Each structure stands twice: as C-alpha cells, then as structure tokens.
Amino acid sequence: MQIQPILAALRRHRLATLLITLQIALACAVLSNASFLISQRISRMHAPSGVDNAQLAEVSVEGFAPDQASNVNARMLAMLRGTAGVSSAALINAVPFGDPAANAGIKLDPSEQGTHGVMHFYVGGPGAFQALGLKVVEGRAPQAGDYQPVADFTPKQAPVVITRALATSLWPQGHPLGKSIWIGSRRFRVIGVVKGLIRPAPFTSSNRPAQGSIFVPGQPGPQLVGRYLIRVATGQMDSVLERVRKAVRQMGPQVVLDEAQTASVESLHSSYFQTDRSMVALLLGVVAALLLVTALGMVGLASFWVSQRTRQIGVRRALGATQGAILRYFQTENLLIVSAGIALGVVMAFALNVLLMQYYEVPRLPLGYLPVGALALWLLGQLAVLSPALRASRVPPVVATRSV
Amino acid sequence: MFKYYLQLAVHSLKRYPVLTGLMVLAIAVGIGASMTTLTVMHLLSGNPMPGKSGKLFYAQVDADTDNSYPHKDPLDMLDYRSAMDLWSAHKADRQTLIIDSSVKVVAPDSQLPPLMRTMLSTTSDFFPMFDVPFQYGQAWTAEQGQRHARVAVISAALNRKLFGGANSVGRTLRIRGADVRIVGVLAQWRPSPVFYKVVGGRFGAATNGRFYGDTEDVMMPVGTGIDLNDGHFEPFTCWDLPEHAGHLTHAGCAWVGLWVQLDSPAKVTAYHEFLTHYAQQQKQLGRFTHTDVRLRDLMQWLTFNQVVPPDVKLQTSLAFAFLLICLFNTVGLLLAKFLRRSGEIGLRRALGATRASVFAQCLVEAGLVGVLGGIGGWVLTLVGLWAVRQQPVAYANLAHMDLSMFALTFLLSVLVAVLAGALPAARASRTAPALHLKTL
Numbered sequence: 001m002q003i004q005p006i007l008a009a010l011r012r013h014r015l016a017t018l019l020i021t022l023q024i025a026l027a028c029a030v031l032s033n034a035s036f037l038i039s040q041r042i043s044r045m046h047a048p049s050g051v052d053n054a055q056l057a058e059v060s061v062e063g064f065a066p067d068q069a070s071n072v073n074a075r076m077l078a079m080l081r082g083t084a085g086v087s088s089a090a091l092i093n094a095v096p097f098g099d100p101a102a103n104a105g106i107k108l109d110p111s112e113q114g115t116h117g118v119m120h121f122y123v124g125g126p127g128a129f130q131a132l133g134l135k136v137v138e139g140r141a142p143q144a145g146d147y148q149p150v151a152d153f154t155p156k157q158a159p160v161v162i163t164r165a166l167a168t169s170l171w172p173q174g175h176p177l178g179k180s181i182w183i184g185s186r187r188f189r190v191i192g193v194v195k196g197l198i199r200p201a202p203f204t205s206s207n208r209p210a211q212g213s214i215f216v217p218g219q220p221g222p223q224l225v226g227r228y229l230i231r232v233a234t235g236q237m238d239s240v241l242e243r244v245r246k247a248v249r250q251m252g253p254q255v256v257l258d259e260a261q262t263a264s265v266e267s268l269h270s271s272y273f274q275t276d277r278s279m280v281a282l283l284l285g286v287v288a289a290l291l292l293v294t295a296l297g298m299v300g301l302a303s304f305w306v307s308q309r310t311r312q313i314g315v316r317r318a319l320g321a322t323q324g325a326i327l328r329y330f331q332t333e334n335l336l337i338v339s340a341g342i343a344l345g346v347v348m349a350f351a352l353n354v355l356l357m358q359y360y361e362v363p364r365l366p367l368g369y370l371p372v373g374a375l376a377l378w379l380l381g382q383l384a385v386l387s388p389a390l391r392a393s394r395v396p397p398v399v400a401t402r403s404v
Numbered sequence: 405m406f407k408y409y410l411q412l413a414v415h416s417l418k419r420y421p422v423l424t425g426l427m428v429l430a431i432a433v434g435i436g437a438s439m440t441t442l443t444v445m446h447l448l449s450g451n452p453m454p455g456k457s458g459k460l461f462y463a464q465v466d467a468d469t470d471n472s473y474p475h476k477d478p479l480d481m482l483d484y485r486s487a488m489d490l491w492s493a494h495k496a497d498r499q500t501l502i503i504d505s506s507v508k509v510v511a512p513d514s515q516l517p518p519l520m521r522t523m524l525s526t527t528s529d530f531f532p533m534f535d536v537p538f539q540y541g542q543a544w545t546a547e548q549g550q551r552h553a554r555v556a557v558i559s560a561a562l563n564r565k566l567f568g569g570a571n572s573v574g575r576t577l578r579i580r581g582a583d584v585r586i587v588g589v590l591a592q593w594r595p596s597p598v599f600y601k602v603v604g605g606r607f608g609a610a611t612n613g614r615f616y617g618d619t620e621d622v623m624m625p626v627g628t629g630i631d632l633n634d635g636h637f638e639p640f641t642c643w644d645l646p647e648h649a650g651h652l653t654h655a656g657c658a659w660v661g662l663w664v665q666l667d668s669p670a671k672v673t674a675y676h677e678f679l680t681h682y683a684q685q686q687k688q689l690g691r692f693t694h695t696d697v698r699l700r701d702l703m704q705w706l707t708f709n710q711v712v713p714p715d716v717k718l719q720t721s722l723a724f725a726f727l728l729i730c731l732f733n734t735v736g737l738l739l740a741k742f743l744r745r746s747g748e749i750g751l752r753r754a755l756g757a758t759r760a761s762v763f764a765q766c767l768v769e770a771g772l773v774g775v776l777g778g779i780g781g782w783v784l785t786l787v788g789l790w791a792v793r794q795q796p797v798a799y800a801n802l803a804h805m806d807l808s809m810f811a812l813t814f815l816l817s818v819l820v821a822v823l824a825g826a827l828p829a830a831r832a833s834r835t836a837p838a839l840h841l842k843t844l
Contacts, residue, residue: 015734015827019736023732023736030725030729034722050519062520066650099516107472115472151647152649153649184470256519256520257704272795274796275613275715275795278795279719282719286437286723290726293433297732297737299734300740305744308744309828356718360718
C-alpha cells in the first residue's frame with residue numbers, strides 16, 4: 001500500500017482533515033482521562049474494609065438524657081444479645097462507612113510542629129474488637145484490663161491497635177509496637193497491628209488516609225453510649241434488623257432509633273458510594289456519547305469523500321485496481337488520520353490531566369491509560385470507515401467513462 | 405431575503421435527512437449534557453439572598469491557642485465567649501448567632517412517637533435579617549430571648565408532621581423533656597445553599613453537597629436552647645477538650661457562628677476595626693494568641709467554603725469538553741455538506757449572488773440546524789435533570805430548569821451551530837463560479 005497518494009489526497013482537503021484530527025485528539029484526551037476517573041472511582045468502591053461488611057451492622061439510638069447512659073447501654077446490649085441471629089453485640093463509636101465519630105490530627109511527639117494527618121479513632125467497648133473480626137498481624141488484641149473510661153471522645157490515655165498501612169506510614173523502618181501516638185496531651189501506646197480497617201468516611205481528603213484508623217478500647221459509660229455493633233449470622237441481616245427496630249420501638253419514649261445509622265455495614269457502604277456510582281454512570285455515558293459522536297463524524301466525512309471521489313475511484317478501477325485495493329485505500333487513510341489525532345491527543349490528555357489536578361483532587365494520569373484510548377479510537381475508526389469504504393470498493397469501473 | 409434563505413435551508417436539510425439528522429443529534433446531545441450540568445451548577449452557585457447578600461457578613465476571630473499548626477485563616481466558628489462578647493456589643497445593624505444541635509421533640513397532645521430533629525439556637529434578629537417567611541405567628545422578641553423564655557418557632561415541615569399543617573401557635577412542644585410554647589410557624593423556606601450554617605467547606609470538599617439540605621425544624625433563643633440541650637452540642641473543633649462531652653460553653657471549642665448585617669461600606673470598615681480591636685484586647689488579656697480576623701460577605705463566604713461540590717464542577721467541564729467535540733463534529737459535517745453543493749453554489753455565484761449572500765445563506769442553514777439541535781437539547785436537558793432528581797443528593801429536588809436556563813439552551817445551540825457553520829460557510833462562499841459550472 002502506498003501512502004504517498006493518500007497524503008496527496010489529504011493535502012487537498014486540509015481543512016476537513018485538520019478538523020477530524022482535532023476531533024479525534026480531543027476525544028482521545030477526554031477518553032483517557034474519563035477512563036482513568038472511572039477506574040479510580042471503581043477501585044475506591046472495592047477498597048477492602050478489613051471487616052466482614054455483610055455480617056456486621058450498626059444499631060444507633062439517641063434521645064436519652066446523659067445520666068441514663070448506663071441504663072440505656074445495659075438494656076440495649078441485653079436486647080441485642082437476646083435477639084435471635086445476633087452472635088455478638090458491643091459498644092462502638094462508629095463503624096466503617098457510617099458517620100465518623102472522632103477524627104483528630106495525630107503527632108508522634110507532643111512538641112512536634114504540624115500533624116501526621118487526621119486519623120479516625122474507633123472507640124469500642126469490650127467485645128467490639130472481636131465482633132469486628134480484625135486480623136492481628138503483630139502484637140496483641142486489647143485485653144480485659146485495657147478498657148478505660150472515655151473522657152470526651154477517647155480515654156485520656158490508652159493502649160491502641162492500628163492498621164498495618166498506618167504503621168508503615170508512621171514508622172517506615174518498622175517496629176511500631178510500644179511506640180506512642182499523641183493528640184494534644186493524650187498519649188496512645190501501640191500494642192497491636194491489624195491487617196486493615198477502613199475509616200468511616202474514606203476518600204474525603206488527602207490528609208485523611210483511608211486506612212488511617214486507630215482502635216481504642218474504652219469503657220461503656222456516659223461518653224460511649226447509644227451506638228452498637230452487632231455480628232449477625234449469614235443471610236439473617238434483614239430479619240435481625242427488623243426485629244431490632246421493633247424491639248427499640250417497644251423500649252418506650254426514652255430512646256429514639258436513629259433510622260439512617262441503623263443498617264448493615266454493607267448497606268452503609270452502598271449509600272456511602274452512591275455519588276461515586278452515579279459519577280461512574282455519568283462518565284460512562286459521556287464516554288459512550290463521545291465515541292458515538294466521533295464515529296458519526298468519521299462516517300460522515302468518509303461518505304462525503306467517497307461520493308466526491310466516485311469518478312476517481314472509477315478511473316483507478318478501470319486502470320486495474322482491485323476492490324480490495326480501494327477498500328484498503330480508505331482504511332489506510334482513516335488509520336493515518338486517527339494516528340495523527342492520537343499523537344496530538346496524547347499531548348492533550350496530559351494537558352487536560354494537569355488542568356484537572358489543579359482544580360480537583362485528581363492524581364497524575366498513569367501512562368497505561370493512553371494505549372487503551374488509542375486502541376479504542378483505532379478500532380472505532382476502522383469500524384466507522386468500513387461501510388463507506390465498502391461502498392467505494394463497489395464503484396464499477398464503468399463510472400470512469402461517464403462525463404469526465 | 406432571510407425568508408428565502410430559510411426556504412433554501414429547509415430544502416437543503418430535507419435533501420440529506422441522514423446527514424441533517426446526524427448534525428442535529430450531535431448538537432442536541434452536546435447541548436443536553438452541557439445544559440444539564442450547567443443548570444445544576446447555576447442552582448448550586450446561585451445567590452441565596454439576592455439584593456441583600458452584600459450587606460450580610462460572617463465574622464471570624466481566632467481563639468484557638470494551639471500553635472502547632474500555621475493559622476492561615478481563623479477557625480470557621482467562634483468559641484462561646486467570643487461569640488457572646490461580639491454579639492452583645494451590638495455594633496452592627498443586626499447580628500445573630502447560629503448554633504446547631506439535635507433535639508428530641510415530642511408533641512404532648514399527639515400520639516406520635518418522639519422524633520429526633522435539628523434545632524437552631526439563634527437570636528430574634530435571625531428572622532428579619534435573612535427575610536425568613538412566617539405562615540403563622542411571629543418570631544420571639546429580643547426581651548424574650550434575654551430572659552431565656554421557653555418559646556420556639558417551628559418549620560412548615562415539622563408543623564405538617566405534628567399538627568397536620570394547622571395553626572399551631574400557642575401549642576406546646578416538649579423538647580428534651582421541657583415544655584416550650586410555639587410562637588411562630590415558618591412558611592415554606594429553602595435557601596440553597598442553607599448559607600447561614602455553611603462551615604468547614606474547605607476540609608473535604610467532596611461532601612459539600614450537604615450544604616443544600618433542609619433548614620432546622622425547631623428554632624429557639626440561644627439561652628433557651630443551651631438551657632434545654634446542654635450536653636448534646638457538637639463542636640466544630642476543639643483545642644482544649646471539654647471535661648464533659650457536649651457541654652461547650654466553657655470549653656476551648658469553636659461551635660458558634662456569628663452573622664452581622666452592615667448597611668453601608670463605612671459600617672463594614674468600622675466593624676472590621678471593632679473585630680481587630682477585640683482580638684488585640686483578648687490577646688493582651690492572654691486569652692488569644694492570634695489576632696487575625698475575617699469579615700467576609702455572604703458570597704465570599706460561600707466561595708471560600710467551595711459550596712459547589714467538585715464533582716459537579718468536574719461534570720460541567722466534562723460536558724463542555726464534550727460539547728467542543730460535538731462542535732468539531734458539526735463543523736466537519738457542515739463542511740462536507742456545503743462542499744457537496746459546490747455546483748449549486750457555483751451556479752448561484754455565476755448568476756450574480758455575491759460572496760456575502762452565499763455566506764449568509766450557509767449561515768442561515770447552520771442556524772436552522774442550531775434551532776433544531778436546541779429543541780433536541782432542551783428535551784435531553786429535561787431528561788438529564790429528571791435523572792439528577794433521581795440521585796440521592798441533598799440538592800436533587802432543586803434540579804429544575806428556570807426561564808434563563810431555557811433561553812440559554814437555545815442561545816447556546818444556535819451559537820454553537822453558527823460558530824460551526826462560519827468556517828464551512830466561508831469556504832463555500834469562496835467557490836469559483838466557472839469551475840463548478842463545467843461539471844454540472
């Protein structure tokens with residue numbers, strides 16, 4: 001296949017060629033960035049929580065006076081533990097994907113300037129650590145003597161368990177056990193490391209790492225009341241929550257069920273990522289519409305060129321060109337145009353990415369997304385040009401003899 | 405002449421229905437996507453207090469004594485003491501305090517189970533300052549606020565829920581166990597965003613859609629609110645944790661907002677000086693370590709808090725990138741269309757049509773494509789807004805098209821089409837008369 005005649009023909013249609021190239025370049029830029037954003041959102045949705053989402057649920061009540069705390073805790077725990085299908089129940093201040101309860105900036109030294117990021121403190125009563133089902137990879141789980149009264153939002157000092165990701169980021173050289181984490185004058189000593197535990201509201205800001213969770217054992221009381229974690233046998237979640245809602249209503253006007261925060265971790269996860277899901281749907285819609293419009297543009301232009309060159313095609317056919325040669329001519333032409341568009345598009349994709357990074361919290365575009373966009377556009381171009389090119393290949397040589 | 409061009413355009417568009425369809429579809433889809441996102445942007449970035457927003461200011465001083473971080477901006481809210489000091493000085497034309505908390509509400513003479521609702525503790529200036537509409541009764545008086553009177557104003561929604569929408573002025577509510585008399589019921593009121601309680605937007609902008617939720621259901625004087633609900637207040641942040649959670653009046657916590665109304669630029673300057681003076685005085689007393697103050701007007705405060713969620717902005721820029729691609733697409737197709745008619749145009753030129761008239765004719769045709777695309781785009785925008793309303797976001801039920809956005813849809817689509825048509829039309833008008841006559 002000779003490229004020379006194709007380039008010569010394109011030179012005669014400089015404007016149209018330029019336009020379609022620009023359109024493909026823009027499409028390539030938007031396509032690579034959009035697919036990157038889509039995969040970023042999807043990977044967030046699938047980020048491991050570190051707990052068993054389907055078997056855990058939060059039950060939350062409010063409306064009681066502070067001095068009724070121990071009474072409410074006792075009644076609620078008794079009710080929950082007595083509910084069929086509940087294998088364990090414990091006090092906790094927050095669960096993954098629910099409302100956050102205690103975010104605080106941490107220091108490794110009280111005199112340090114600045115913080116090492118804002119972490120979430122999960123304060124759990126006896127049994128909470130076990131109910132969460134956390135896997136200890138280093139050190140130990142909290143023991144009976146570790147549960148201390150909660151002052152305001154955490155105990156004043158306490159042994160804590162942190163996630164492996166947090167341990168690695170705070171102490172890259174290892175040996176996190178025995179080290180201290182500070183909030184103001186409160187000191188927390190690391191006694192154990194777990195494989196993973198996602199914070200309640202992950203991915204909101206860059207100084208709040210998703211795995212930035214610290215588990216603090218705390219004694220139930222006026223400052224740790226009203227929120228309970230339950231572990232439920234497989235497949236019984238809906239019926240258990242229904243029974244719990246009914247039981248709370250029967251406890252009288254003293255407590256009011258917090259409907260929104262009484263749900264399985266799985267459904268909290270689902271509502272937490274609702275906006276990400278609609279963003280993904282929207283981005284997919286834009287990508288589909290974009291590919292459609294680009295394909296239509298290429299079909300339109302190719303059809304126009306075919307009809308404009310009917311006579312020339314006839315001449316070539318009369319001079320001995322096969323149908324295949326005509327077909328390949330238009331396919332090669334399209335390949336050249338799309339390749340030029342992609343070459344320009346790669347540059348524009350990075351420019352667009354830089355723009356996005358400036359205004360939104362978007363990371364740098366990995367190189368891997370460029371071949372994906374390029375491949376999609378090459379395929380699309382060949383598909384779009386196929387029907388006009390086939391039409392061109394079927395032009396009979398006899399056309400050449402008509403009214404030259 | 406325009407009518408003749410229009411006839412020509414209709415004729416020409418009918419001759420190639422598929423090509424015409426493609427162009428109209430491309431513009432319609434591009435316009436639909438852009439206008440849907442633009443409408444959402446428009447309603448999220450609108451002025452919630454048009455005509456008055458320039459007189460409303462949010463006051464900030466920095467009581468945080470924690471020096472381990474750079475104090476780039478004072479905290480988003482005030483501690484109780486600073487708030488009370490500044491409010492009771494009455495240096496502005498109007499001033500009001502904002503404290504949000506949740507309360508347990510019971511209507512003693514109804515059978516409904518207790519409800520958890522949000523409560524706004526504020527001052528009597530709140531209502532005239534923010535033009536809050538009343539359906540029944542009125543606000544409490546400043547004197548009632550002073551003596552912590554057990555009075556409340558409730559929202560239209562709570563009035564419907566508890567009293568079936570009847571005039572409930574004079575009836576009783578039990579808030580955290582204490583009886584409170586209803587003195588006013590609001591008419592439907594939904595500022596968007598709920599500007600007076602916008603805080604902390606710069607931390608975690610991803611969730612800023614929350615600013616477009618509902619207003620509080622119960623409103624009470626500050627003193628009464630604190631009397632009844634102490635122990636249930638949540639701080640914006642603390643630098644000195646309270647001994648007992650929820651009791652914040654003596655703690656080193658920021659949890660009170662202060663809005664002031666200043667009717668003239670001179671008063672704005674004077675108030676700013678007053679704030680600075682207060683901060684310096686507090687520093688001398690040893691209570692403050694920073695003397696930075698801020699006095700942003702309503703719109704500046706909303707911008708500072710990035711009230712338009714970044715996802716919405718991202719969607720809008722994406723939609724416009726898409727419209728740009730549709731524009732290029734339409735340029736290409738119009739070019740193909742006009743050049744295909746070279747023979748016809750050559751004939752018109754040979755018969756005496758000037759370049760300008762050929763250009764005008766082509767533009768009219770492009771404009772017609774724009775109008776058709778605009779109609780399609782309008783329909784697609786309505787579909788798009790319907791889709792937005794199905795989303796579980798706080799601003800979902802606000803997503804409707806207003807007249808200005810309706811007009812903009814058509815303006816934008818005709819603009820896009822004419823812009824797309826200009827280049828091909830210029831090309832077509834350069835057709836040499838003789839060359840193409842030969843081939844006819």
